[in-house]
Amino acid sequence: MRFKFIEEQLGKLPIERLCQIMNVSTRGYRAYRARTMSQSQRIDMVLLAHIRDQFVLSHNSYGRPRMTEELKELGLQVGHRRVGRLMRQNNISVIRTRKHKATTDSNHKFNIAPNLL
DSSP states (O other): OHHHHHHHTTTTSOHHHHHHHTTOOHHHHHHHHHOOOOHHHHHHHHHHHHHHHHHHHTTSOOOHHHHHHHHHHTTOOOOHHHHHHHHHHTTOOOOOOOOOOOOOOSSOOSOOOOOOO
16 A cells, blocks of 8 residues: 555655655565566456456446356356455446336326315
8 A cells, every 4th residue: 555655656756755754665665566466466357357348238237246146157256255346446336226206196087176275
């Protein structure tokens, strides 16, 4: 988290000063930059691509449970917690809509009460 903050603020201050503010060594920051992605991060990237594809194909209507089932049908071994975490981190969420329900029928054939006011 500290290193990400340093990356975001790179143009504003020198790296040495940012590392000093965040209480990390410049050598540790350079090691972070040179580090490759881990295997789980690579798998997450692949899963995220599949999640985005399925989300678009479902017209933005699949939440975590259905998305997990769709990914399993595609042959991917994934759990619902991982899918939920990836969707939450990337702001992929379902916007629920409700159908309009008419509660008043103005075209009825019943007696209309007079307005006493």
